[in-house]
Amino acid sequence: MTRLTTQKPKRSIDELLVSFSPKAASVIPILQAIQAEYGYLSQEAVRCTAEHARVPESAVFGAATFYSQFRLIPPGRHLIRVCQGTACHVLGAADVLDSLCDELGIDEGGTTGDGLFTLESVRCLGCCSLAPAMLIDGETYGRVTRGAIPGILDRYRKGDAG
Amino acid sequence: MSTPIAEVRVGLATCGIAAGAEHVYDALQKSLEQHQLDVCVKRVGCMGMCYNEPLVEIVSGEGNSTVYRQIKPDDVERIVCEHVIGGARVDELAVSDDEFLRHQVRIVLENCGVIDPESLEEYRARDGYNGLRRAVQAMTPAEVIDEVKRSGLRGRGGGGFPTGRKWSFGAGEAASEKYLVCNADEGDPGAFMDRSVLEGDPHRVLEGMAIAAYAIGASYGYIYVRAEYPLAIERLEKAISDARAEGLLGSDVLGSSFSFDVTIKAGAGAFVCGEETALIASIEGKRGVPRRRPPYPTTAGLWGKPTVINNVETLANVPWILRHGADAFAAHGTEGSKGTKVFALAGKIKRSGLIEIPMGISISDIVFKIGGGVLGDKALKAVQMGGPSGGCIPASMADVPVDYESLKETGAIVGSGGMIVLDEATCMVDVARYFLDFTQKESCGKCTFCRIGTKRMLGMLEKMCKGEGTADDIDRLAELGQTVKSFSLCGLGQTAPNPVLTTIRYFRDEYLAHVEENRCPAGVCRDLISYRIDADVCRDCKLCVRHCPVEAIAQGDGAFQVIDQSVCIRCGRCFAACPFDAICVQPGKVKA
Numbered sequence: 001m002t003r004l005t006t007q008k009p010k011r012s013i014d015e016l017l018v019s020f021s022p023k024a025a026s027v028i029p030i031l032q033a034i035q036a037e038y039g040y041l042s043q044e045a046v047r048c049t050a051e052h053a054r055v056p057e058s059a060v061f062g063a064a065t066f067y068s069q070f071r072l073i074p075p076g077r078h079l080i081r082v083c084q085g086t087a088c089h090v091l092g093a094a095d096v097l098d099s100l101c102d103e104l105g106i107d108e109g110g111t112t113g114d115g116l117f118t119l120e121s122v123r124c125l126g127c128c129s130l131a132p133a134m135l136i137d138g139e140t141y142g143r144v145t146r147g148a149i150p151g152i153l154d155r156y157r158k159g160d161a162g
Numbered sequence: 163m164s165t166p167i168a169e170v171r172v173g174l175a176t177c178g179i180a181a182g183a184e185h186v187y188d189a190l191q192k193s194l195e196q197h198q199l200d201v202c203v204k205r206v207g208c209m210g211m212c213y214n215e216p217l218v219e220i221v222s223g224e225g226n227s228t229v230y231r232q233i234k235p236d237d238v239e240r241i242v243c244e245h246v247i248g249g250a251r252v253d254e255l256a257v258s259d260d261e262f263l264r265h266q267v268r269i270v271l272e273n274c275g276v277i278d279p280e281s282l283e284e285y286r287a288r289d290g291y292n293g294l295r296r297a298v299q300a301m302t303p304a305e306v307i308d309e310v311k312r313s314g315l316r317g318r319g320g321g322g323f324p325t326g327r328k329w330s331f332g333a334g335e336a337a338s339e340k341y342l343v344c345n346a347d348e349g350d351p352g353a354f355m356d357r358s359v360l361e362g363d364p365h366r367v368l369e370g371m372a373i374a375a376y377a378i379g380a381s382y383g384y385i386y387v388r389a390e391y392p393l394a395i396e397r398l399e400k401a402i403s404d405a406r407a408e409g410l411l412g413s414d415v416l417g418s419s420f421s422f423d424v425t426i427k428a429g430a431g432a433f434v435c436g437e438e439t440a441l442i443a444s445i446e447g448k449r450g451v452p453r454r455r456p457p458y459p460t461t462a463g464l465w466g467k468p469t470v471i472n473n474v475e476t477l478a479n480v481p482w483i484l485r486h487g488a489d490a491f492a493a494h495g496t497e498g499s500k501g502t503k504v505f506a507l508a509g510k511i512k513r514s515g516l517i518e519i520p521m522g523i524s525i526s527d528i529v530f531k532i533g534g535g536v537l538g539d540k541a542l543k544a545v546q547m548g549g550p551s552g553g554c555i556p557a558s559m560a561d562v563p564v565d566y567e568s569l570k571e572t573g574a575i576v577g578s579g580g581m582i583v584l585d586e587a588t589c590m591v592d593v594a595r596y597f598l599d600f601t602q603k604e605s606c607g608k609c610t611f612c613r614i615g616t617k618r619m620l621g622m623l624e625k626m627c628k629g630e631g632t633a634d635d636i637d638r639l640a641e642l643g644q645t646v647k648s649f650s651l652c653g654l655g656q657t658a659p660n661p662v663l664t665t666i667r668y669f670r671d672e673y674l675a676h677v678e679e680n681r682c683p684a685g686v687c688r689d690l691i692s693y694r695i696d697a698d699v700c701r702d703c704k705l706c707v708r709h710c711p712v713e714a715i716a717q718g719d720g721a722f723q724v725i726d727q728s729v730c731i732r733c734g735r736c737f738a739a740c741p742f743d744a745i746c747v748q749p750g751k752v753k754a
Contacts, residue, residue, distance in 0.1 A: 002750075006402070010682035023447075024448070025445065025446055025447040026447065027426070027447040027448075028427075028428075028430050028444065028447055028754060029427075030429070032389070032428060032430065040175060044437075044669040053447070055362055055447070058588075062449050063430075063447070063448065063449055065448040066432060066450065066606075067429075067430030067431050067432050067449075067450070068430075068431035068432065069389050069429075069430040069431035070430065070431075084351065085351035085352045085597070086351045086508070086509065086546065086549065086580065086582045086597075087352050087509050087582055088513070089351075089507035089596050090510065090582065090588050091509075091510075091594070095734060095738070099731070101273060102711075114655070122390070123349070123351050123433070123600070124350075124351040124352060124356035124390075125180075126176055126177070126353075126357055126390070126391075127176060127177045127180040127181070127354075127513060128212070128352055128354065128508035128509075129212035129213050129215065129514040129515060130177070130180055130212075130215075130510065131507060135179070138353075138729075140179070140180035140233060141179060142181065145738070146735070146738045146739075147738070147739070154439060
């Protein structure tokens with residue numbers, strides 16, 4: 001819980017917008033900047049982006065839903081991303097994802113009821129020699145086994161990691 | 163205190179960091195400080211030996227190098243005391259042979275893992291930016307294009323289009339405004355060649371871009387980088403600002419009248435944006451949806467202006483060609499495929515990593531000589547090349563040389579550089595399903611053949627993996643695959659059926675086993691296998707009983723457990739939990 005108190009106050013959407021020129025090409029960089037600050041894109045964020053970039057709101061919403069990076073609902077405190085790259089797939093990535101779903105009691109894409117974890121799969125983390133791999137926030141875990149998962153999650157539950 | 167050691171290098175690319183190299187780096191610095199040693203510890207990019215990460219390399223004053231493998235922070239003190247201070251190599255921790263590197267030729271990766279990627283000085287000390295200097299100070303744009311044409315360099319992103327010819331199309335356009343785009347949207351799962359180059363040697367890519375821009379007459383460039391590559395973006399940002407400060411980018415590059423500047427565009431996660439017209443739409447701020455060609459981007463690209471788009475690896479070859487000349491480059495490779503190719507070697511392989519091989523060496527040389535053979539000394543089944551756009555080459559064809567033409571004949575492609583080794587425990591129907599699941603989800607949905615065709619193909623494959631397919635489905639699947647290939651709008655749909663078509667071509671038996679016998683010979687497809695407990699091996703510890711979520715395991719007729727096949731859901735938890743390997747997988751649908 002200490003993390004909350006050390007977090008910097010968030011910059012407002014207007015403050016973020018000033019560094020982007022008002023044109024269509026700014027849409028994706030603006031959405032990226034807002035998501036980096038807030039963790040997701042609110043309806044308000046989409047509206048402000050459209051206004052600033054001088055494009056229809058539908059075009060911004062179109063981009064926000066086209067690219068897999070963007071999310072429209074707030075994620076949990078810790079983001080778990082399980083690699084589904086080819087090397088991970090042939091070395092048991094499906095099993096890692098299944099175990100996480102079991103352990104957390106959520107489906108892929110879901111967030112736990114306590115808001116602690118969001119579980120996602122990603123196409124490739126690019127550390128194929130560590131397959132099967134997963135990323136929790138900024139930390140990579142390689143050669144993940146079903147047995148290792150409860151221990152890893154406990155570190156985040158207790159607040160020792162991240 | 164001085165030592166005979168010139169420098170200590172720690173591999174700190176994404177793969178090294180993932181393996182814990184940051185902790186090793188910190189431990190090294192601390193230890194050297196404690197011993198009051200004046201030795202430079204350098205952060206370098208990918209050394210290529212991913213299977214041995216974290217890696218520490220110690221270079222002596224005479225240039226002799228020792229590479230230490232799988233180093234933990236606890237090993238650091240010993241290396242410092244014995245090697246850095248004592249001058250004696252710690253054999254126990256060192257990489258003992260050079261088999262992994264001996265068969266490689268390093269052009270693109272010549273600086274990766276050697277220089278500090280954040281140091282412009284180090285890049286320049288290794289002849290960096292001399293290619294650009296030669297181009298802008300001593301050559302006309304036409305001469306640069308001619309040099310690249312003579313080198314035989316072809317697009318390394320997968321297409322294989324001759325780079326010099328593409329440049330001449332761009333140069334031939336009369337427009338006053340043109341663009342040069344570097345495609346760094348490396349999206350194939352299992353491929354990290356471009357990321358390694360960007361993280362390990364970013365100036366090389368900038369130099370290649372500047373030379374290309376000079377050749378075609380562009381004064382502005384973009385690098386479109388995957389959003390998932392934050393470290394590559396960070397290093398590029400630093401490289402761009404350092405290059406600007408030294409007059410290597412900006413107006414009047416190296417005192418010439420040529421001006422060129424670069425902006426980074428971070429992608430937002432869409433595989434289709436690797437396709438050039440979709441990439442252009444994405445830079446323009448739109449959904450990354452491809453459009454019909456012609457007109458090709460070299461005529462009407464970014465904002466309707468002539469635009470040349472080259473892949474990272476293609477551009478990374480260019481400075482070398484300008485420095486050493488076209489002939490030196492063309493001396494490597496085969497008649498139609500010159501130079502080298504970088505591959506990300508992974509999967510069921512002993513030595514996985516980033517390799518650069520001269521075009522024309524065989525797949526079996528890569529797997530057995532460089533890669534050290536299949537994991538666990540199992541039999542090689544196939545090699546998957548080119549990711550979702552490529553195909554599977556069976557072990558029986560492992561002698562095929564790696565070049566554009568030979569691989570095309572097999573139905574696979576050289577591709578962007580993903581090379582996944584598959585062994586007998588890999589199900590080829592499942593591999594085909596895996597890639598199609600990928601392309602189907604990444605299809606942008608604009609054209610019917612790709613949108614609906616891939617969906618239907620995936621449906622058939624899923625049916626087969628569940629044992630619900632028929633023999634007719636195999637032919638229908640192949641026919642639909644051909645149709646999708648022929649009529650899709652862009653490269654994504656045109657190549658999406660390749661993994662399916664090559665596996666049907668080379669592994670038809672395996673498809674037949676799935677549909678006719680309801681059996682997955684590799685024991686992968688969950689609906690087509692069963693788990694059994696070997697009573698002779700079982701120690702009756704009951705760990706499996708505790709892990710079973712459906713209470714399918716009960717006491718057998720003695721001191722062993724038995725699985726009730728009518729209850730078992732084949733989740734594999736007992737199999738993973740058993741400490742004695744008493745549970746085995748049997749191919750074949752459960753007979754309850």
